[in-house]
Amino acid sequence: MDTGTHFVMGIALGGLATLDPIVADNALTAQAVMLGTIIGSQAPDIDTILKLRNNAIYIRNHRGITHSIPAVLLWPILITGFLYSIFSSSNLLHLWLWTFFAVFLHMFVDIFNAYGTQAIRPISSKWVAFGIINTFDPFIFGIHVAGLILWGFGFPPGYTFLTIYFVLIIYYIARFREQRFIKAAVKKAIPAATKIILSPTMRYHRWKVAVIAEKHYYVARAENGNVTILDTFDRIPLPDSEILHAAKHDKNLAAFLSFSPIYRFEIAEFDEFFEVRFIDLRYRSNGFYPFVAVVHLDHDFQIKNSYTGWIFSEDKLRKKLKLIPL
Structure with a gap:
């Protein structure tokens, strides 16, 4: 899910925690739990900072180790330890329990996106992605915001969000049914x-x-x-090409290939270089395929420059590659 949805979910879990008598009867514990659910709902996405290094590292690692089995155990310990050092009179067990729930829920809802996570790592590095929920789902975000508004108007937060999460369970089931229906329709259209x-x-x-x-x-x-x-x-198999073999050593192309399950490729020759381009076919937008990996090699098959990521125009791609207009 997107950062905004994870944030409102963190606040919602803090409200849901008021159903816990230990939290409801202790203001200090309630404050600590609210911070724990907010921080816990954001912590696994700390790997977003990898974008500051480069897209290749980000693509290879985003939602990887930070969304794994060890992480779902480690994040609550770290967050709870930090918060307990501030709220030392709070209930340690219940602070950990609600923080754990926030971290777990973050990782759980992310597997329903098309991007998915490496949720069962280190048992397996396989990506788990059910592909039924968009990264930003207006209904999920909206129903959380509605719950926060109702809370602001005096509705009991615990029962309000308990009702909302019951509705969301039904919504997820409906999305699975919708996905199954669409797959059947696609199979009929493309036997x-x-x-x-x-x-x-x-x-x-x-x-x-x-x-x-x-x-x-x-x-x-x-x-x-x-x-x-x-x-x-x-569907053309990759050729046994010296250009392609050399391009595969590039970190950006390697990251793309580790991520994309369906793509086409182009190999072009220009006066000063060869261009190898791989195009992910999942993200067509207004007739354009924005997720690409491009590698330029000189005529000795040495890599000159490369890029992988989201590009919505050739001009922007040339800027990324620091390429003089052809």
């Missing part, structure tokens, strides 16, 4: 499909669709159960 990748959007009944078939890749949109094929690409 040759061997793998279907769905990405939910902010609109409940609209999904981005990428399909792998034996001979083609398909990019489609599903809306209200209707599937529209937008692009079709031949």
